Amino acid sequence: MGGQHGGGSGSGQGGSQQDDGQSGAGHGGGGSEGQDSGHSDTKGPARGNIPTCSNSQPAMVFSMLAALDVQPGAKVLEVGTGTGWNAALLSERVGSETVTTIEFDPENAATARARLHAAGYNPVAVVGDGSQGWPAGAPYDRVLITASLQEIPADIVRQTRPGGIIVSPYATEYGGEAVVRLTVEGDGSASGPFVSSSAFMRLRQQRAYRTHVKTYLGGKPWPADGRRTTTSLSPEDVADWLPMFAVGLQTQGMFPYPEKLDGGRYTLWLRDTRVTSWASIDFVPGAEEFEVYQSGPRELWGEAGRPGPRGRVP
Ligand SMILES: C[S@@+](CC[C@H](N)C(=O)[O-])C[C@H]1O[C@@H](n2cnc3c(N)ncnc32)[C@H](O)[C@@H]1O
Structure with a gap:
């Protein structure tokens, strides 16, 4: 894999239950990629890119x-x-x-x-x-x-x-x-x-501020200093709203971002909020092993894939 990592658009991975009448509330929670969380506490016509109020379903x-x-x-x-x-x-x-x-x-x-x-x-x-x-x-x-x-x-x-x-x-x-x-x-x-x-x-x-993945790579092309392993735990198994919630309850200071590639492939990026560690996991449809790169003191994919209520191990 390789070549396209580090800045594409988020995929639809991580479908959420749209209980609040919002869409796109999946991976990444309240933050957004590489920019402020878009709050609108300025008066007037200026618009951010995060919705601030809706009537709930x-x-x-x-x-x-x-x-x-x-x-x-x-x-x-x-x-x-x-x-x-x-x-x-x-x-x-x-x-x-x-x-x-x-x-x-x-x-x-x-x-x-x-x-x-x-x-x-x-x-x-x-x-x-x-x-x-x-x-x-x-x-x-x-x-x-x-x-x-x-x-x-x-x-x-x-x-x-x-x-x-x-x-x-x-x-x-x-x-x-x-x-x-x-x-x-x-x-x-x-x-x-x-x-x-x-x-x-x-x-x-x-709300959270999300630093862009390029900052994590320190200006180097992917995989920078990432350590390569493989995993049999598919990113798809932690992609849905409830598995994400379970991962979130078991981890601290980390967040996901899915980067869409072609042919149904995507890279699931995991980043820690203190900008010390990152992981990329490449999802390929039909594969049984997935390529993982991890950098920094935290093994973020190891943390996300820890055995827990989801009953899965990496
Ligand atoms: C989903 S909407 C609430 C829907 C509302 N209950 C209704 O019946 O329409 C969320 C609201 O929470 C407000 N909000 C966000 N942070 C807040 C805070 N710290 N204190 C009070 N309101 C807040 C937002 O401005 C927004 O209007």
């Missing part, structure tokens, strides 16, 4: 509300007001007066507030960084987070009363995501199961 919204198990009169915090639709559903269910919804983007917040008022709902709708919760309304019986988190913020756990429930999409740095339902205990801890797959936009503060 109704099925996803309803399954998260079901997981929240929210009853009339409960004090609820929603993080990520977005369009305001979910805040309206919560207001209808529990009553506007006990719902607080927080949005980071002031323009989204203003639009949502106007829509909520027009529909006859008056929740507390504030602008701020929801990863810090909203202490003025605490303690909450329920917290619903509608942007994905890589870390559950301690402030939110602290602002939820014992016995209270937090429902949030949880994304790994590697990629993959699932909705977690946490119950807060009297000792201040929170624990609970993943209840469904999801693919949300990441919380603004938890």
